[in-house]
Amino acid sequence: MLASSGCELRQAMYNQEKYEPLEASAFFDDGLSFRNQVTGTVARGQMMLDTHYYQGMVDGQLASTLPVTVSQELLERGQERFNIFCSPCHDQTGSGNGMIVKRGLKQPPSFHQQRLRDIPVGHFYDVITNGFGVMYSYASRIPVEDRWAIAAYIKVLQLSQNVEFDQLPAEDQRQLQ
Amino acid sequence: MAQVFPRSANWASKASILAALLIVASILGVVLNINRIDYVSMVGVAIDQPVHFSHKHHVTGMGIDCRYCHTTVEVSAFAGVPPTETCMTCHSQIWTEAPILEPVRASFRDNKAIEWNRVHDLPDFVYFNHSIHVSQGIGCQSCHGQVDQMPLMMKAHTLNMEWCLDCHRDPAQFIRPRDQVFNMNYEYPANQETLGKSLVADYDVQTSQLTNCSICHR
Known part of the structure; x- marks a missing residue:
């Protein structure tokens, strides 16, 4: 006992x-x-009045600027988060040939087409937040700050694949010549 | 009245004292060591789950990062078990007819959580925190083993206090650079002893406090 x-x-x-x-x-x-959370209630920290920051919208239009300061740190964070959450489908260059696409998921559009090059950065924030087509929302998985870091990094990816020769650093120009 | 036991029975009384001691010692031995047996600690035993989810397939086959599903591992005590929504992000499009995934679809349809069975369950008086380990350079692999090679999830280590203390007494043996924490194929360099010491210093790991009771117990 x-x-x-x-x-x-x-x-x-x-x-x-x-x-x-x-x-x-x-x-x-x-x-x-x-x-x-009880429907219709707002918890502390959920007063998301800043539409630019929380919705990627300015005056009802997709924001064409980032609501956060761009820094090397932000872009590196964006790269890391992009590779974790986005690269399975969009691949690490943003061309849309990720492993999951190879296994049968509908291919997402490449970030390197003119339409998406011209689109305001707020579009990428909006798609991460609300999903698009067959892509689910990532709002519950990626915090707002990281979504902007990823959106900024997508702009970096676009630039990396579409840069004028004379805008390259001298070192890279010499290598290409 | 004659003696019950003859003088020649003395050896038996002496032997029985010795036997009693041996019995007590072996019972103690069993009690003290039973938790070290894999059968009890469940090391290497695949736990049955409602869905036979394969980490090997998703991590090694598909190249998905740990943090894609375990989203809070860097910021919270709990690493996070993904909601069904995460599974359906891909499986609403891929393997949509697979019978093995029916519990996942049912969970999504009925808005009812999949009831996974816990594999790593510490006693409630242990306050383990994932985020501090991850941010101080302890790889997933150090505690969870080669999860990328596990078709079915199992414990790779006992998670006994003795095992925790092995590292808490000298974290330099296992610490790795922060950017290698989620690398499942990390190999410790030959100079781990010196590298480990410098990482412990760089990351400001308070080795003098790591064996305090209150570090893990509240």
Whole structure:
């Protein structure tokens, strides 16, 4: 008896009366300990009034500027996040030949076509946030700041594939000649 | 009255004392070591899941980064188990008829979470935090093993306290550069001893505190 009550006490410490992340709950009807936000409520930090930053829109139009300061750090962050979240389909150059496309997903348009070169940067933010065509929204997976970093990096990718010869650094010009 | 035991029975009483000691010692040995047995710690045992998800296929085959699904591993204690939406990002288009994926589609249709079975479950009095380990140069692989080679998920290490302390006493053995944390094919260099020490210093790892009880227990 002593031994069995000892084991119970030990178990009670191992599995305490608290929820770990995503643990199932017998208390709520839907079986989730994780509660969804009540519809129609706004939590702290969710007052997303800055339409430029949160929606990529300025005066009802797609923003053509970034609401964040561009820095080497931002672009490197964008590159890292692009390679994690976007490259499976868009591939690391943005041509749309990622591994998942090779396995049958509909090929996304290349970022290096004229239509997308001309499109305001807010478009990329909007697509990451709300999805587009067969692409799902990434809003729950990529925080707002990172979405802008990715949008900025897409612009870098576009430039990397479409640059005038005389805009290249002297070093690269010499290599090409 | 005659003696019950003859004098020649003395050896048996002496032997029984020794036997009793041996029995106590072996019981103690079992109690102290039982958690080190793979059968108990479940190391190398594939846990049954509602969907036979293969990390090997998705990581090695498709080249998907750990963070594509485990989105909060860098910022939170919990690495994050992806919602069904993440699976359906691809599987609404690919393998849409596959019977193996029916529980995923059902979950998406009925808005009901897939009930995965936990593989790595620490006792509730251990407050493990993914983000600090990832940001201080401990690779996924160091604790989770070659997940990129696992068709079915299993524990690669006991996760016993003794095992945690192996690293907490001397993290220089296992630390790697931050940009290599998510690299599943990282190979430790020959000079790990010196590189490890310099990384521990660079990342400001407080080695003197790593074995404090309150680092892991609250």
